[in-house]
Amino acid sequence: MTVEEFYAAIGGDYDAIMRRLPSPDKVLRFVNLFLKDNNFNELKAALDDGNAENAFKAAHNLKGVSANLAFKELTAATSDITEALRNGDVDAAKRILPSVDEDYELIIKLSKELQ
Numbered sequence: 703m704t705v706e707e708f709y710a711a712i713g714g715d716y717d718a719i720m721r722r723l724p725s726p727d728k729v730l731r732f733v734n735l736f737l738k739d740n741n742f743n744e745l746k747a748a749l750d751d752g753n754a755e756n757a758f759k760a761a762h763n764l765k766g767v768s769a770n771l772a773f774k775e776l777t778a779a780t781s782d783i784t785e786a787l788r789n790g791d792v793d794a795a796k797r798i799l800p801s802v803d804e805d806y807e808l809i810i811k812l813s814k815e816l817q
Contacts, residue, residue, distance in 0.1 A: 703815040705729050712809050713775035722772070732771060733813050739767055742806050745783075749796055757795060758787035764802075776805040 705726040709716035723729050741764040748757035765780035779802040786794035 703812065705733075705816065708733075708812055708816050709772070711812050712773060712805070715772040715774050719772040722770070729771075730816055733816065736767060736771060737810065737813060739764070741767065742802070745802070746799070749792060749799060752792055754787055754790045754792050754795075757792065758784065761787055761795070761802075773805070773809060776802070776809060779805050 703711070705719075706716050708714070709719065719729055723732060741760045745757055745760035745764060748754075748760055761780055761784040765777060765784050768776040768780055779798065783795050783798040783802055786792075786798060
């Protein structure tokens with residue numbers, strides 16, 4: 703799978719990432735770094751613990767990373783969960799989490815097919 707095909711499959715913005723990192727090799731390098739990012743796991747753990755502050759930090763960080771990588775769908779989902787947590791609404795964040803999880807897992811799965 704090419705980087706362009708990957709971005710199409712995940713609902714990303716290929717044109718935006720190519721403006722930011724104008725080489726598929728650079729994009730691939732940053733996608734591989736994303737795979738090592740622990741914010742998603744920290745978000746889930748904090749929500750399980752009911753810790754709105756830590757969940758907000760992890761969600762906000764994940765939103766920033768996904769925005770920088772032009773992962774549009776994940777950025778939208780993490781934006782929603784970040785706003786719920788900004789207001790301290792852990793229950794709303796838990797309702798949004800499946801959408802974040804779906805987008806995140808798709809990126810993880812398809813990134814393994816990148817060339």
